[in-house]
Amino acid sequence: MAAKRLPISLGVLSLIPAVFVMNAARVLWHSRCRSHAPEVDAVIVPGTAQYDGVPGRYFAARLDHAAQRGLDNPQLEIWVIGGQLPGDRFSEAEAGVEHIRRSGVPLTRLRPCPHGFNTLGSYQHLVAEHPDLKEQKLAVITDPHHSLRACLLARECGLKVVADPTPYCPSTFPNKSWFRTLIHEIGGMVVVDCARVFGRSTARVCEDALRRLDGWLRPSHKTRHAQLKATGNSRGQG
Incomplete structure (x- = not known):
């Protein structure tokens, strides 16, 4: 049984770089499409x-x-x-x-x-x-x-x-914060796509997993993640 599961696991893992690159391209392309004083209400x-x-x-x-x-x-x-x-x-x-x-x-x-x-x-x-x-x-x-x-x-x-993205954002290339926010948004796009394909309940599971990973990489974020999860559960929001 383990031998049959291995190819599936490897197949899923092989998709991670492709998903990362695709979502990075989407985020970066959209960030450059700045509207100049769009006509809005x-x-x-x-x-x-x-x-x-x-x-x-x-x-x-x-x-x-x-x-x-x-x-x-x-x-x-x-x-x-x-x-x-x-x-x-x-x-x-x-x-x-x-x-x-x-x-x-x-x-x-x-x-x-x-x-x-x-x-x-x-x-x-x-x-x-x-x-x-x-x-x-x-x-x-x-x-x-x-x-x-x-x-x-x-x-x-x-x-x-x-x-209409702000031109005053303090995160600029090639600062570390630029890469951190990009990675954060790549994860956010994974959650958005997951919600569109599988529904919000599945997206919440995905989001919780990404927050645990972020907390492991950046321990200072653990407290805020715990607050967000507790608040979300108490209010029933996704």
Whole structure:
């Protein structure tokens, strides 16, 4: 029996380099397709790390680009999405809105949606609370490497989006952070593709496995992964 299983295992393992290269190409190609001030009704900024109301470098880069778009277009609405993990005093959406407000964009055009513990969960809350957004043309402002996955997840939720990656991202080639974020997004694309082919329950299993691997490679991430998993299980989100 073991001899019969071996070729299958080797076949699966042989696919890993191909999947890695294919998804790397997809992420990098999409990250270069930057829209120059796309004609949209509103923009969405997915949240990421914030520290007691102060956006981290990557989040600030997204917000600064969104603020510039808002200053250039006085009619543009800016949605900032993202909830908070246990122990946080502020949500990502609240921290993001305050950052953009300080850039000079009127608060009346800033729309926080302080829910969700990951990109998909935040989109799901946004669509549930504001279904009219499905009829608008939207731009997603995020990191270049995150752009493809962020757009695919938005479309999965029924939103009509185009990519508008921030040019201020602190992760640039050939820094280590550039490679780390690329590898992270390659894993994210594996989860997205798994969900499209096999369903969200299977994708969650895949995501948990990738998080365990990331925790082994980068022990400092274990605590956040545990928080994300616990929050996701308690809220029943994928």
